Amino acid sequence: MVERHVIDTLRDEFELHGFQEVETRAVEPVSRLAGESEAAKEIYTLRRIHADPEEKGSGLGLHFDLTVPFARYVEEFSGRLVFPFRRYQIQKVWRGERPQEGRFREFYQADIDIVGRDSLPVRVDAEIVIVMAKALARLPVPKVEIRMNNRSIVEGFYRALGIEDIPGVLRMVDKLPKIGSSGVKEMLVEARFDGKVIDGVLALASVSGSEEDIRDQVEQVAGKHGGGEAKDAVQVGIGELVEVLTIVNGALPGVAIADLSVARGLDYYTGSVVETFLKGHKDLGSICSGGRYDSLVAGGGYPGVGMSVGVSRLVARILQAGLAAPTRSTPTAVYVAVAFEEDRSHSESIADRLRIRGIPTEVSPTAAKYGKQIQAADRKGIPFVWFPGEGDDGEIKDIRSGAQAEADADRWTPPREDLKPRLERR
Amino acid sequence: MVERHVIDTLRDEFELHGFQEVETRAVEPVSRLAGESEAAKEIYTLRRIHADPEEKGSGLGLHFDLTVPFARYVEEFSGRLVFPFRRYQIQKVWRGERPQEGRFREFYQADIDIVGRDSLPVRVDAEIVIVMAKALARLPVPKVEIRMNNRSIVEGFYRALGIEDIPGVLRMVDKLPKIGSSGVKEMLVEARFDGKVIDGVLALASVSGSEEDIRDQVEQVAGKHGGGEAKDAVQVGIGELVEVLTIVNGALPGVAIADLSVARGLDYYTGSVVETFLKGHKDLGSICSGGRYDSLVAGGGYPGVGMSVGVSRLVARILQAGLAAPTRSTPTAVYVAVAFEEDRSHSESIADRLRIRGIPTEVSPTAAKYGKQIQAADRKGIPFVWFPGEGDDGEIKDIRSGAQAEADADRWTPPREDLKPRLERR
Numbered sequence: 001m002v003e004r005h006v007i008d009t010l011r012d013e014f015e016l017h018g019f020q021e022v023e024t025r026a027v028e029p030v031s032r033l034a035g036e037s038e039a040a041k042e043i044y045t046l047r048r049i050h051a052d053p054e055e056k057g058s059g060l061g062l063h064f065d066l067t068v069p070f071a072r073y074v075e076e077f078s079g080r081l082v083f084p085f086r087r088y089q090i091q092k093v094w095r096g097e098r099p100q101e102g103r104f105r106e107f108y109q110a111d112i113d114i115v116g117r118d119s120l121p122v123r124v125d126a127e128i129v130i131v132m133a134k135a136l137a138r139l140p141v142p143k144v145e146i147r148m149n150n151r152s153i154v155e156g157f158y159r160a161l162g163i164e165d166i167p168g169v170l171r172m173v174d175k176l177p178k179i180g181s182s183g184v185k186e187m188l189v190e191a192r193f194d195g196k197v198i199d200g201v202l203a204l205a206s207v208s209g210s211e212e213d214i215r216d217q218v219e220q221v222a223g224k225h226g227g228g229e230a231k232d233a234v235q236v237g238i239g240e241l242v243e244v245l246t247i248v249n250g251a252l253p254g255v256a257i258a259d260l261s262v263a264r265g266l267d268y269y270t271g272s273v274v275e276t277f278l279k280g281h282k283d284l285g286s287i288c289s290g291g292r293y294d295s296l297v298a299g300g301g302y303p304g305v306g307m308s309v310g311v312s313r314l315v316a317r318i319l320q321a322g323l324a325a326p327t328r329s330t331p332t333a334v335y336v337a338v339a340f341e342e343d344r345s346h347s348e349s350i351a352d353r354l355r356i357r358g359i360p361t362e363v364s365p366t367a368a369k370y371g372k373q374i375q376a377a378d379r380k381g382i383p384f385v386w387f388p389g390e391g392d393d394g395e396i397k398d399i400r401s402g403a404q405a406e407a408d409a410d411r412w413t414p415p416r417e418d419l420k421p422r423l424e425r426r
Numbered sequence: 427m428v429e430r431h432v433i434d435t436l437r438d439e440f441e442l443h444g445f446q447e448v449e450t451r452a453v454e455p456v457s458r459l460a461g462e463s464e465a466a467k468e469i470y471t472l473r474r475i476h477a478d479p480e481e482k483g484s485g486l487g488l489h490f491d492l493t494v495p496f497a498r499y500v501e502e503f504s505g506r507l508v509f510p511f512r513r514y515q516i517q518k519v520w521r522g523e524r525p526q527e528g529r530f531r532e533f534y535q536a537d538i539d540i541v542g543r544d545s546l547p548v549r550v551d552a553e554i555v556i557v558m559a560k561a562l563a564r565l566p567v568p569k570v571e572i573r574m575n576n577r578s579i580v581e582g583f584y585r586a587l588g589i590e591d592i593p594g595v596l597r598m599v600d601k602l603p604k605i606g607s608s609g610v611k612e613m614l615v616e617a618r619f620d621g622k623v624i625d626g627v628l629a630l631a632s633v634s635g636s637e638e639d640i641r642d643q644v645e646q647v648a649g650k651h652g653g654g655e656a657k658d659a660v661q662v663g664i665g666e667l668v669e670v671l672t673i674v675n676g677a678l679p680g681v682a683i684a685d686l687s688v689a690r691g692l693d694y695y696t697g698s699v700v701e702t703f704l705k706g707h708k709d710l711g712s713i714c715s716g717g718r719y720d721s722l723v724a725g726g727g728y729p730g731v732g733m734s735v736g737v738s739r740l741v742a743r744i745l746q747a748g749l750a751a752p753t754r755s756t757p758t759a760v761y762v763a764v765a766f767e768e769d770r771s772h773s774e775s776i777a778d779r780l781r782i783r784g785i786p787t788e789v790s791p792t793a794a795k796y797g798k799q800i801q802a803a804d805r806k807g808i809p810f811v812w813f814p815g816e817g818d819d820g821e822i823k824d825i826r827s828g829a830q831a832e833a834d835a836d837r838w839t840p841p842r843e844d845l846k847p848r849l850e851r852r
Contacts, residue, residue, distance in 0.1 A: 018758035018788030096474035332444035362444030
């Protein structure tokens, strides 16, 4: 029920902002899925159970995220879509990694993306972040902190430092939250980078701040470690980063900050990159991340920006930390008792008259003593029991308070908060 | 959107009847999934892409239905469930068969089941059929015809005829709708059954009727082909079949009939078996089937009854036969125009005031000429365009009728039928 609530809330907020739902098949040709990312190494491939053992396999695999299949979708249906195309997608994905707390091999992701034709203003990067932040604010979790960076700052700076394998260094920096600065330094040393280069990489990654002071900070580090060339190389990225932060914090004051250590392990990002943390739950890692990609769709021409929430990770934390719980575990609001087996159709008719008005109702499976029937309803957490009368609809009892009153099955309605199970923040 | 509508409608009807949602992992140990059914032969097994080629495989597979995983679920969580337990489950399943019209390798099923502890009255079989029939009646499809049988009639009769491999014969009879009476006869001849036995099997399978006349018909065939012994052997099953039909047709007159050819290819059914056809779409085959199982849960003790809708097959037919279509393809009801780029925040604020009242809204991505902005909204099928005024909220235009009027973003509401996309029957 918590998962359903989270998914329905995200769906509602995304649709309020005009995102259309897309669902893609869970299975794609492996050739489509595979790439350089860490996740691509964890693809599950499929094989029919009775396939010839000599057979090479089906060439099919389960998708490991929703971005790669969406790029396939845009390519396949571009002729039928109106751009900029706003889509959301909430589905399970699979990764063959070692399961551990907050990491699953089968889990839900919820993605939003906006994809343009040929161009897409940087402002849209901010729009994606704002929609996601508004959606997350409706969930029963603490406030979020959004940390943003821009690939072109980092790449411009790295290039000015003479680094050739930029994606490789990015992947090392991406491990900062896990292994710390000294761990990343060790990796860079092992990869035989110059001490001066390593100092520069780590100095840039230590920068964070607001839209007001981030330009000065970045320029200072760039100048110190890479001179005028590095300072020039970071200008476009800084401009974009400041613009996006200004729009996001204008709409939702203080929700986003610049953090130059945000790297994202995925190769396809080309501009803004974003990670999102729950206040007081940093140990959970980023719960929602994404960024700008300019050529994810084969052949290019469809720049896009998107973010993805790790729904299952979030739900697991809500459950485990007791952040919210449903008011009851069954949809049923009313349990109609059965006086004696021959009178069952009377109870069924009362139930149908309640259901037709949208009140979830079930009828007792037995005509046991009323005490037993009340007990059965109570065990299921159903708030009301209806006792059919002789010749009339009878009475309804709130089994929490014990209050009981005559009622008409065509008129009686439960209090609004009892109609359906709700999620209560704890 | 059609699929989403179908799934949401089923969900709503199931919850009105007190069914709780359960979701199980898509991946189960193959040992749990595999069985004698046809579908079990079509399991997709999983393997990590970088697994050692000598490795024997993960032992994991994708579920091919929702009944087998549900049995695993009941076994695993029986201590925490309140029986009779009513659950619904709507998920994708996978089968490695040759795709063709109405048959997919990845598709949605929607299941309801009621599982008891130790016993479960036959009346519950009728309840499942009624709930499913009510749910299907809310979908944009023609009326359904529910065809019912009872395994214990058929098995009692087969046993009296001296048949030993009862599941084998059932699987042949299950092919009747596809290969006809002569095809089944050929299979039975090939399996070296006696002519008299074959006549009996085919005679029983040709019987159909209402709760009023089915008893006489079955007794006549049983007596003619198997004598008094056969007549006795079918009594329990006939009693159950008549009881279930009487309750179902009492609630929904004329929706169900007895059809002794309904066999169901699955071994685990022990009593009622059901198939459902769409009137005028017999070529689609059964769109919803199920039945009673007494020992699906390992170790027994949890008799249950359930039905499963082939959601994707139904949705494919709705689309292909044009039975329904959404009123628009985007959730957006209002497209807020942007007068000039510097005024964008004015448009954004109007949009936010609409969204806060539940009206799906997007803001034009460009400040092009109003004609172009209207065109963009129209191409997306958005019914309303909002033009921000100078110093006030401005005006709203229904771009279908051309009607335009001053409006207040804190008060204006679209007509109810335009708020969200709806599905219209054609």
